[in-house]
Each structure stands twice: as structure tokens, then as C-alpha cells.
Amino acid sequence: MGKKSRTKKEATRTPGEVGPRQPCPCGSGKRYKACHGAPGGAQIYVKRPFEGMASECDIIALRELVPAATAPLPLTGEYADRDVRLCSLLPGAVPAMVRESGQVWLGLQVQHDFGDASRDLGAVLLKALDSEEGVVGLTDAPEPGPRLQDLVADEPLEITVHSGFEYWVDDVEDSPEVQEALSQAEGAATPTDRLTSVSAAYWTQMGDREYLRWVMPEPEDELLDAFARLHERGATPVVPGARVIGMFRAHGLLAPVWDLPVGTGAEALEEPAAAFVETLREALADTTPLTTEQRAARSGLANRQVTIRQ
Known part of the structure; x- marks a missing residue:
């Protein structure tokens, strides 16, 4: 197919539809036409399979993050x-x-x-x-x-x-x-606790390091914008000394990951996590265009994503 024909076909494609030459959204690394888009042998692919469930975020956490x-x-x-x-x-x-x-x-x-x-x-x-x-x-x-x-x-x-x-x-x-x-x-279950003040947030300890991994229900683009706004003003640490080190992508949602100061524990995160929800809600409600600094912060966050299940 010539370049002009491909361009015309792409222009008429339904918004959100995956093109045959694009990476398959399942995360296999193959082109869509050679994976879930293959004729005859493809299985249906659902990006957000647990959408609509009351505990969607917790189910994703238990499937991908919690031992x-x-x-x-x-x-x-x-x-x-x-x-x-x-x-x-x-x-x-x-x-x-x-x-x-x-x-x-x-x-x-x-x-x-x-x-x-x-x-x-x-x-x-x-x-x-x-x-x-x-x-x-x-x-x-x-x-x-x-x-x-x-x-x-x-x-x-x-x-x-x-x-x-x-x-x-x-x-x-x-x-x-x-x-x-x-x-x-034995040894496969790392120490883990579920926070009670918020949904789908889990403290875990790996070796001598502590982390907070929190599956969030907001659409990816909106959540990245909000985190970029917070990062630009230094408001992403859940507790003093914590820092966002990346995000997991699983089943259509993002799970930000914080590196925590040693000795934090799960109990010390309860009130700060509940307060962070309010701070994040305000950032999500802000629809003004991102500043240059915020766009740079967003790019940095996007580059530190790890796909578990697309």
C-alpha cells in the first residue's frame, strides 16, 4: 500500500482504534496485525477488563502487585x-x-x-x-x-x-x-499492608526499602496531568521524604509508586494518604493548559512507567 493510501486509511479510522502497524496494546511488543489483530486466530483484547466493578482498583492490585x-x-x-x-x-x-x-x-x-x-x-x-x-x-x-x-x-x-x-x-x-x-x-510474600483510609493503596517492604503502590481509577492522561501539576509545585510526596519514582500500568489504569523513608510503615501513611486524595482531586479539576515546567514533569513521569498489563 502506498503512503497516500495508508494516510487516507488512517484518517478514516475510528478514534481509539489500533492501526495494524501500531504496537499491539496488549504489551507483547508485536505489531497489532501480528498479535491481537491477526485474522482468524486473534482473541478479543479488553484494555480495562474490570471497569465498572466496585473494587476494580483492588482487584488489579491483587492480580499484579500484592503477593x-x-x-x-x-x-x-x-x-x-x-x-x-x-x-x-x-x-x-x-x-x-x-x-x-x-x-x-x-x-x-x-x-x-x-x-x-x-x-x-x-x-x-x-x-x-x-x-x-x-x-x-x-x-x-x-x-x-x-x-x-x-x-x-x-x-x-x-x-x-x-x-x-x-x-x-x-x-x-x-x-x-x-x-x-x-x-x-516461603520468601515469595513480601511484607505488605493495605491502607484503610483510601482505596487500593498498599505499603510494602522489599529488602530494606519501603514503597507505597496505589492503583488509581482516573484515566491515564488526566492522572498524568494532575501529577505533573503537583510535581511542579512539590506536592507529590505523600509524607516528608517520599518521592514518586514511577508508575505501573496495568489493565488500563495507573499505579503510582512512592519510595518511602526507611521506617515509615503503613500506619503513618493513613492520614497523609487521605489528605493527598483531596490534593489530587483539586489537581484533577484543573483543566488549564500545562505550563512548560508541568509538561516537562509530565514527560518525566510518562518515561518512568512500567507496563505490567496494558
């Missing part, structure tokens, strides 16, 4: 009376387990990705709800069907962050097999 956490998962409809436990990670990264009691454990950190994480979770959950005791998973992309949003009650999750993976075995008797499973997972 060990669980939450009761309230269902609707014919499955409203079933007992389901949402888990950040299950043994062997399996998608789901049906326990001896009949309780279903649904895992978020899994190895498969068929383009729509919510559809994948919905398919696994339905399969587990109709299964007897044992491991449940997917070997192929699921057929069109209910997504997680269609099965879960529209209410915030009650999340418990664990110090390790003992929750894997809290419904079974201790045994050598149990201890072996826990031994293999």
Missing part, C-alpha cells in the same frame, strides 16, 4: 448462596480450586491470558461452581459468556492481606505435604 491476600466474593443470581473466596495466588498459580467443604477458591494470579481477564475469570468461576472437589482451570480460550462483573455483587470487597500463604491450608489439617507446599512458597 498474598484474600476476600469473600459475593455472587448474584442463582449462585448467590455459594461460598467463594477470591485469592491473589493459589498453589501452582492454578486458576481455581474446589475445596472439600464445597467452597470455591478463585485465583487472580494465573499463567493464562486470553485477552479479557474478566471473561477468563468468569469462565473459570462458572466451571468451578459446577465442579466437584479439585483443581479447575482453562486450557483454551473460553467461549463468549458471563464476565466476572456479571456474576459478582456490586459491592466493595473486604480484603485481608496475609503475611504469607498459610491461607492455602487454613481449611485442612497440618501434614508433611502441607508444610512442603508452604516451604516452596
Whole structure:
């Protein structure tokens, strides 16, 4: 196709549509036409799969950032009376387990990705709800069907962050097999706490460093503009001595990351984090054009993004 023809085609493309020669938004590094845009073999790709869920940001955090956490998962409809436990990670990264009691454990950190994480979770959950005791998973992309949003009650999750993976075995008797499973997972769970004053903000310690990782619901461009305004006036530190060192991009949202002074801890972040929400809200409401300094700050923030899941 000649240059003129390509230009004409791009001009008629729907806003937001990915061009065949552009990078695939899934983050694979391939062009769209060779990845999710490939004819015949492509799977649907949903950039923001958990959009609309009351705990969208927390689900993303548990799927991508938090090593060990669980939450009761309230269902609707014919499955409203079933007992389901949402888990950040299950043994062997399996998608789901049906326990001896009949309780279903649904895992978020899994190895498969068929383009729509919510559809994948919905398919696994339905399969587990109709299964007897044992491991449940997917070997192929699921057929069109209910997504997680269609099965879960529209209410915030009650999340418990664990110090390790003992929750894997809290419904079974201790045994050598149990201890072996826990031994293999030892060290994988870094110390983590969830802040209670704000949503989807998690303190963590890695080695001798402390960080705050906070999944935020605002659209990427608006959030970057707001952070640029705050950065330009020195208002991004959540606590004195903290600094924004970058942002994770996952499932259509951004998660700013702060490097914290040693010894901060989670409790000391509660009030400052709540105050930062108000400061950020004011910056989000400012729609004036960015200044030269603010544009430079925005560029610096954008260059320090790391894509986990596009």
C-alpha cells in the first residue's frame, strides 16, 4: 500500500482504534496485525477488563502487585448462596480450586491470558461452581459468556492481606505435604499492608526499602496531568521524604509508586494518604493548559512507567 493510501486509511479510522502497524496494546511488543489483530486466530483484547466493578482498583492490585491476600466474593443470581473466596495466588498459580467443604477458591494470579481477564475469570468461576472437589482451570480460550462483573455483587470487597500463604491450608489439617507446599512458597510474600483510609493503596517492604503502590481509577492522561501539576509545585510526596519514582500500568489504569523513608510503615501513611486524595482531586479539576515546567514533569513521569498489563 502506498503512503497516500495508508494516510487516507488512517484518517478514516475510528478514534481509539489500533492501526495494524501500531504496537499491539496488549504489551507483547508485536505489531497489532501480528498479535491481537491477526485474522482468524486473534482473541478479543479488553484494555480495562474490570471497569465498572466496585473494587476494580483492588482487584488489579491483587492480580499484579500484592503477593498474598484474600476476600469473600459475593455472587448474584442463582449462585448467590455459594461460598467463594477470591485469592491473589493459589498453589501452582492454578486458576481455581474446589475445596472439600464445597467452597470455591478463585485465583487472580494465573499463567493464562486470553485477552479479557474478566471473561477468563468468569469462565473459570462458572466451571468451578459446577465442579466437584479439585483443581479447575482453562486450557483454551473460553467461549463468549458471563464476565466476572456479571456474576459478582456490586459491592466493595473486604480484603485481608496475609503475611504469607498459610491461607492455602487454613481449611485442612497440618501434614508433611502441607508444610512442603508452604516451604516452596516461603520468601515469595513480601511484607505488605493495605491502607484503610483510601482505596487500593498498599505499603510494602522489599529488602530494606519501603514503597507505597496505589492503583488509581482516573484515566491515564488526566492522572498524568494532575501529577505533573503537583510535581511542579512539590506536592507529590505523600509524607516528608517520599518521592514518586514511577508508575505501573496495568489493565488500563495507573499505579503510582512512592519510595518511602526507611521506617515509615503503613500506619503513618493513613492520614497523609487521605489528605493527598483531596490534593489530587483539586489537581484533577484543573483543566488549564500545562505550563512548560508541568509538561516537562509530565514527560518525566510518562518515561518512568512500567507496563505490567496494558
